[in-house]
Amino acid sequence: QQQVKQSPQSLIVQKGGISIINCAYENTAFDYFPWYQQFPGKGPALLIAIRPDVSEKKEGRFTISFNKSAKQFSLHIMDSQPGDSATYFCAATSDRGSTLGRLYFGRGTQLTVWP
Amino acid sequence: DAEITQSPRHKITETGRQVTLACHQTWNHNNMFWYRQDLGHGLRLIHYSYGVQDTNKGEVSDGYSVSRSNTEDLPLTLESAASSQTSVYFCASSEFERGHNEQFFGPGTRLTVL
Numbered sequence: 001q002q003q004v005k006q007s008p009q010s011l012i013v014q015k016g017g018i019s020i021i022n023c024a025y026e027n028t029a030f031d032y033f034p035w036y037q038q039f040p041g042k043g044p045a046l047l048i049a050i051r052p053d054v055s056e057k058k059e060g061r062f063t064i065s066f067n068k069s070a071k072q073f074s075l076h077i078m079d080s081q082p083g084d085s086a087t088y089f090c091a092a093t094s095d096r097g098s099t100l101g102r103l104y105f106g107r108g109t110q111l112t113v114w115p
Numbered sequence: 116d117a118e119i120t121q122s123p124r125h126k127i128t129e130t131g132r133q134v135t136l137a138c139h140q141t142w143n144h145n146n147m148f149w150y151r152q153d154l155g156h157g158l159r160l161i162h163y164s165y166g167v168q169d170t171n172k173g174e175v176s177d178g179y180s181v182s183r184s185n186t187e188d189l190p191l192t193l194e195s196a197a198s199s200q201t202s203v204y205f206c207a208s209s210e211f212e213r214g215h216n217e218q219f220f221g222p223g224t225r226l227t228v229l
Contacts, residue, residue: 006157009155034217041222041223042222042223043205043207043220043221043222044220045220046217046218049217089157093216095211095216100165100211101211101216102160103148103160103216103218105157105158105159106157107155107156107157108157
């Protein structure tokens with residue numbers, strides 16, 4: 001059973017456009033929601049993360065929107081650039097219990113930004 | 116600078132052979148993880164460890180084993196390699212920090228089982 005569901009599987013956006021990737025989770029014990037970015041031939045790296053006590057977090061062109069009641073969160077990339085072309089993974093974890101420290105990943109979204 | 120390394124970066128082996136993938140981190144992190152990445156499946160957890168002598172099974176642990184004899188290393192062993200284990204393998208490490216749970220990933224090992 002997949003703990004975190006991610007969509008779409010692939011996304012093509014024109015340069016300057018907005019890229020939006022969505023994730024949903026079921027486990028209400030999750031309290032930390034990171035996004036990882038992976039370039040071809042590299043390991044994933046933390047991009048931005050949010051905790052459920054806030055509804056939005058922004059870092060530069062990247063914004064996480066969080067809807068606790070709907071158990072959904074999304075990544076918005078404003079003014080998308082060709083250098084943003086990568087695979088993006090959402091994830092969820094908890095600071096307590098048996099899943100402490102363990103990340104549950106979505107299946108990933110391959111983003112292509114056309115110049 | 117602290118880092119996490121994996122070796123080899125590429126490996127070709129034959130069905131039935133035992134294979135060990137190395138993972139070494141200099142972050143001094145207690146937590147270490149092994150994932151496999153396959154198209155359409157994302158990152159799937161194989162095994163993980165919260166410290167020396169501690170190991171736990173992830174969601175796709177069949178056919179794999181790990182052991183943790185020190186803080187820095189978590190080798191992943193494929194007891195009898197199968198073609199279904201052809202994949203890219205990533206090691207990661209982290210430390211518990213309230214409010215922040217970042218995992219640092221290695222560069223990956225591409226394994227082909229013929």
